[in-house]
Amino acid sequence: MRRLRAGAAALLLALAAAACSEGGTAVAPERTVPERTVPEQTVPGQTVPEQQTAGPDAQEPAAQQPAAPKPDAPSPAPPPPERTTYEIRLTFRPETRALTGVTVVVARNDADAATNELRLSAYLNAFRADRIAERDPVLPEHRKRAYPPDFAEGGLDVRGAAVDGTPVPVEVRGESIVVSLPEPWAPGEWRRLELEWDATLPRVHHRFGMSEDAYWFGNALPTLFVFDGEWRDYAYEAVGDPFYAAVADYRVRITAPDGYAVVATGDEAEPVPADEAGFATTAVEAPRARDFAFALSRSHEAVAAEAESGLRVNVHYRHASKARAEAAAAAAAGMADFLERTVGELGTREADIFENEMFVTGMEYPGFVLVRADRLNAAAGLETVVHEIAHQWFYGAVGNDQVAEPWLDEAFATFLTDAYRLGGKLDATYAERLRAVRADAALGDVRSYDSWSAYWNGNYRLGALMLHALRGELGEDGFARFLRDYYARFRDGVATTEGFVETAEEAYGGSLDAFFARWLP
Structure with a gap:
């Protein structure tokens, strides 16, 4: 990056060692915390003696004596x-x-x-x-x-x-x-x-x-x-x-x-x-x-694209063609701009996409994405790339328990990927998907599935359909407000189903019990 x-x-070549206080409580590594720095100033309520000025009645100042040495004082503990x-x-x-x-x-x-x-x-x-x-x-x-x-x-x-x-x-x-x-x-x-x-x-x-x-x-x-x-x-x-x-x-x-x-x-x-x-x-x-x-x-090459928001996307490829790598970088940069406008600022200025060999098509990490070589080298791979970029917002910035509630990141990444790629065709496409969704599709804990297809149909497909239906309940403006409020509320933290429902109801201005009873387990 x-x-x-x-x-x-x-x-960065030195580790920040944290010392222990006399009572045994760990003290965090020393670091500067600008907001805690207080400039020299008069403490409110403190009486400050007036400075004596020279004059005809002023006494000759006494000769300055060397200050007596003070015993060593313990250094203040650095802030956590x-x-x-x-x-x-x-x-x-x-x-x-x-x-x-x-x-x-x-x-x-x-x-x-x-x-x-x-x-x-x-x-x-x-x-x-x-x-x-x-x-x-x-x-x-x-x-x-x-x-x-x-x-x-x-x-x-x-x-x-x-x-x-x-x-x-x-x-x-x-x-x-x-x-x-x-x-x-x-x-x-x-x-x-x-x-x-x-x-x-x-x-x-x-x-x-x-x-x-x-x-x-x-x-x-x-x-x-x-x-x-x-x-x-x-x-x-x-x-x-x-x-x-x-x-x-x-x-x-x-x-x-x-x-x-x-x-x-x-x-x-x-x-x-x-x-x-x-x-x-x-x-x-x-x-x-x-x-x-x-x-x-030793052998990967790299191409890059820069989003309007300033995010630089690097694609590191080896077996995929340069043209496919450039297309992936451009798609990722475009998705980043869409999410900045729709959801909120990510704060990261660079993201890397690394071609590898893997049994799944893609995997997200903060500022770092793995995409399987054959997927990167195919037109369909752009969907994978864009989906993993969406995870920088939902999983990376807004966290969740990906075992107990995996839909909280996968549904958002899937829906926003479709919203970006399908544009005006989103509603018609989702109407068809809703008619074709499997009867046994359900949101759930990853430990409840015995196949990737069942996991995908529930947490990706059904979860995205729920978000699309929620947009219908809230209206365009209400849903846009919900997305930004939800992101701001849980950024750098952990979202839960309860927090999701609460934020949606705040955007709606009332109870959504009947709506969520149809979708949530």
């Missing part, structure tokens, strides 16, 4: 960060598919309950051989595409963990890392976790994987699960996008052999020149991101 200034790149922060160091060795990392996360307990542990994701473990045998993360009908002939398992292990500087027990349980806390994490308290881990990237065609000299890492890094009174440490399901994450600030250093281009969520600095071993390091900064994903490649 956008290159950072050299000074910013240098700043605005949100959870991640400082991550990564090293990748392609010849062994080995990814080693150190993750430092500083987080606050925003729930109303305390917890005795921290839980983080370890989704690479879904592709351990024993885990596949026990609970294959790929449905039988997709295994041929997901598992290449030279498939090799992967996984993640933890070397050690420390909380607020104190070593603590840690255990890997399937796709979860469980860290035991020395004392309960109370509501409102900050904690600092340092985690050292080793991983092997599976040779697979999934949200993470590899093909030839390209490697991609979606949902590959350990990140905190959401804690809302209970830990939402969901397993890596075979259907749907089984993820639920909060917005955080990421600072990541990626070290890989020289010659590999880094494409990632956030803004990449120019790589530090290769060391004697031939490894170069790229620093990446990604504020207000719901996740962090990246890719490495």
Whole structure:
């Protein structure tokens, strides 16, 4: 993405260490918070002595004596960060598919309950051989595409963990890392976790994987699960996008052999020149991101398009034609302008689309999209590209529990994609789709589906039809107001069905119980 200034790149080379106070409570990394900076001024109500002026009756000032040394005073604690922060160091060795990392996360307990542990994701473990045998993360009908002939398992292990500087027990349980806390994490308290881990990237065609000299890492890094009174440490399901994450600030250093281009969520600095071993390091900064994903490649080329809103879209392609890549970049930029006008400002100034091999056609991450090569190289791929751009607004900016309520992002992404692409044909097309919708189509938890088609018919197709019907209830102006209010209300947060209904009723000016009884489970 956008290159950072050299000074910013240098700043990213150090991890922001968070100290512990005398009472053991974690103190967040030092950072400047401009709104808390108070200029020198008179405190209201304070009496300020008048300055003595020189005159005939003025006494000669006494000779200034050296001030007595004062005892050292403790430095004031730095203010906490605005949100959870991640400082991550990564090293990748392609010849062994080995990814080693150190993750430092500083987080606050925003729930109303305390917890005795921290839980983080370890989704690479879904592709351990024993885990596949026990609970294959790929449905039988997709295994041929997901598992290449030279498939090799992967996984993640933890070397050690420390909380607020104190070593603590840690255990890997399937796709979860469980860290035991020395004392309960109370509501409102900050904690600092340092985690050292080793991983092997599976040779697979999934949200993470590899093909030839390209490697991609979606949902590959350990990140905190959401804690809302209970830990939402969901397993890596075979259907749907089984993820639920909060917005955080990421600072990541990626070290890989020289010659590999880094494409990632956030803004990449120019790589530090290769060391004697031939490894170069790229620093990446990604504020207000719901996740962090990246890719490495020696052979991808890139084209770009710029939206009127200023968003720059880069398409990194290898097997697709340059013409198809340029068309994808233009479609993505156009969709971004449509969403800025219709929904609201995204705030991100750059997005990357990376061609890969994957069993699904596309997958969204903040500022970073994976699109399967054959899809990118087909005219129909433009719909996939535009849909994943819509997810930058719905999933990226407005979050949701994608396991329990997946329609909250998929329905919006589907409806807005259709609104952009179909234009004046939207109403007629949706009327036909409503007549043809499957009788068993239903919104639901991803764990309730046994096929991708059932999941798609419910949360994509039926969810989009509901939004179209809601537009009919609210009217054009009311629906436009609803979209913008809903986006503003839940941006950087987490939307729920209850919040969706409440916002719609506010736009309507009354109850919509009868309407939603026909659509919602």
